[in-house]
Amino acid sequence: MNDLKFFDEQHKLLTIEQGVPQKLRKYAIAEAKAYHIKVGKSGYMLFQQIPGGVWNIWISHYVFNKRTTIYCEGSVSGVEFHNIIEGYALYKNNNDEWQHFNAGDHNILYNPKIKSVAKFDTTPLVTFDVHLTTPTFKDLIADQPSFRNWMHYFSAGINAKLFKHAASKNLPVQGMITEIIEKCNRSLFDGNGNKELLSKFLSSVLHNEGVKCDYSYSFEDVKRLIKAKEFLTQSVNERIPLANLHVDSMMGHKKFTEGFKLLFGTVPSTFVLKERIKVCKSLMVDQRHLTNDDYAMIMNFNTGSHFARTFKMIEGCTPKEYRKKHKLDNKDTV
DSSP, rough: OOOOEEOTTTTBOOOOOOOOOOOGGGGTTTTOOEEEEETTTTEEEEEEEEHHHHHHHHEEEEESOOEEEHHHHHHOOOOEEEEEEEOOOOEEETOOOEEEEEEEOOOEEEEEEEEEEEEOOOOOEEEEEEEEEEHHHHHHHOOOGGGGHHHHHHHOOOOOOOSSSSSSGHHHHHHHHHHHHHHTTTTOTTTTTTEEEEHHHHHHHHHHOOOOOOOOOOHHHHHHHHHHHHHHHTTTTTTOGGGGGHHHHHOHHHHHHHHEEEEHHOOOOOOOOOOOOHHHHHHHHHHHHHOOHHHHHHHTTTSSHHHHHHHHHHHHHHHHHHHHHTOOOOOOOO
16 A cells, blocks of 8 residues: 555545545455545545465455546555456556446556546446565466466556456356455455465456356345355255245245356256265265265155165266165165
8 A cells, every 4th residue: 555645536646545434344354454535525435455475365345326437546565366256347557548437347557557536426446456576466367377377468558447247247257256255254264275266266256258148247246146045055964945046035926046057067956966965965974874865865865765866866876886886885885
């Protein structure tokens, strides 16, 4: 933050203060390092840093009660992956053209020199940024050669939207961003412990391609889909009214089902069956005396035969063949 200066519409230097103002407490992230700027009577800008080893994550909120213009000057060292989570803004840096930034847009910046103008409306803008040092990015290039493709952009000094498709057409990218943000909100994020998740996210951003889909999904939609998946996982041994699941997610049935499949690789009904079989496989290890009828009763299959058919459909073999293959057989088991 020390390398950036912000100015209001009259080009008056704005003061950066630590902490979360009372009016923005609902956006506060536990254990984050917070900074804010009060823009006269127009509103606030809130920047929250979640440090995590070589990763630095920033979640920022721009909240104004009228149309507001903010000027910024300075520089950022290293590489920044910038993502719009909610809201809308017009943005122009140096001699670049004006850019429309909407929810789902993202770009990458490398050692950018900032002399920008941003225009906001009264809809809160929320951004998610991952900052990496230059040495860390070079390590990524060694681990993922495809990152070298970006070096010619950096050499040319290009800092613009490098992706053809917004994340609203790439649910896996949105899903990972949402997972990281939720972990930050719950104080569960650790940059060292979540290296795999962040590497996967950066790789997905790098290879971002639009998904052929009839619907666009907001980050709120993605959060509801993730919540639906968590509900199914927690209720896997119960009779779940799948037909009404989309109603709780505030989506139509087709949009919900298609989004669930794009995000998790399968439709809800098949997801539930796979989760039930996963539990049954664990039980086969821990409680070898159980029969097919027992599994049916425990995991809410109609009958033992129904369980056996479902098991074969998902695992490619019968329960008996699976137990034999993994030496889990029990003489008393059917």
